[in-house]
Amino acid sequence: MKKISIVLLAMLFVLSIAVAASATQVYVDGVTQATGWLDVNKTWIDDGLLCWAASASNILAYTGWIGAPDLSSTNQIFDDFKAHWNNDVGTPIYAIQWWFDGVNPMQGRPLISAQLTDFTHTGFYTTTLFNDNIRSAVLDSDFETTISHYVNGDVGISLKIAWSTGSHFLTLWGIDTATDQIFITDSDDDGTVLQAYAYDPTTRQLNYRGASRLMTAIYGLELWGADDPGPTPRPGGPVPEPNTMLLLGSGLLGLWGARKKFKK
Numbered sequence: 001m002k003k004i005s006i007v008l009l010a011m012l013f014v015l016s017i018a019v020a021a022s023a024t025q026v027y028v029d030g031v032t033q034a035t036g037w038l039d040v041n042k043t044w045i046d047d048g049l050l051c052w053a054a055s056a057s058n059i060l061a062y063t064g065w066i067g068a069p070d071l072s073s074t075n076q077i078f079d080d081f082k083a084h085w086n087n088d089v090g091t092p093i094y095a096i097q098w099w100f101d102g103v104n105p106m107q108g109r110p111l112i113s114a115q116l117t118d119f120t121h122t123g124f125y126t127t128t129l130f131n132d133n134i135r136s137a138v139l140d141s142d143f144e145t146t147i148s149h150y151v152n153g154d155v156g157i158s159l160k161i162a163w164s165t166g167s168h169f170l171t172l173w174g175i176d177t178a179t180d181q182i183f184i185t186d187s188d189d190d191g192t193v194l195q196a197y198a199y200d201p202t203t204r205q206l207n208y209r210g211a212s213r214l215m216t217a218i219y220g221l222e223l224w225g226a227d228d229p230g231p232t233p234r235p236g237g238p239v240p241e242p243n244t245m246l247l248l249g250s251g252l253l254g255l256w257g258a259r260k261k262f263k264k
Helices: 002-022 051-063 074-084 092-101 127-133 143-152 242-263
Strands: 025-027 134-138 155-163 166-176 181-185 195-198 205-208 211-222
Touching: 025 143, 051 074, 051 092, 051 155, 051 166, 051 211, 074 092, 092 127, 092 134, 092 211, 127 134, 134 143, 143 155, 143 166, 143 211, 166 211, 195 205
Parallel strands: none
Antiparallel strands: 025 166, 134 211, 155 166, 155 211, 166 181, 181 195, 205 211
């Protein structure tokens, strides 16, 4: 009996360390460090400036706002963007609006944003659904709260980083406010991997691939829901939360207490 009690106490100790380490590390619904996230990569052939479309493709595939059975994966969606847009700078929010209702708000303004070159796409959803499900925010000194709010809101998230000569869009999947890290996938890294990048909590500067980049804006798209008409719901299940770990720990503690009482 004593040996069993020691084992249970050891399990509780290890569990408490795991809970403490993971309590501040939060991911969007269905995502862990190992699974659930999406990462489409550029081919670097006529898509070198399409990071915004790549991030939008990840978001659309993740949230379940697909176009058709053959436009459901992030690679298929990205290919569709490349077939309809020119290779120029843009913004995920305009890409997603075009996906919903076939409209590019920046069409006719080539000095500001990418332009449609193929007008056969008329939209898979509606402007109303786009307005009801899109989110955006400018990041300021309270950016950790904003990012955490989006992550906890279980939306597909695109993060804009900027510097003096340009900008870039990443797909954001999680944040750890204890270690000052965000977890992203990147169309420019030529690999399918979830990256962890450190940030400065006072300046919004992200240490992106060895360079300092300012996190300036965030865009979110809500998950396709049961009340929204669409081809198919987003696949994936819930992620075990720290609360689940705590419940397990409580159960072990109760078992240890019961054994101790039985022994008396």
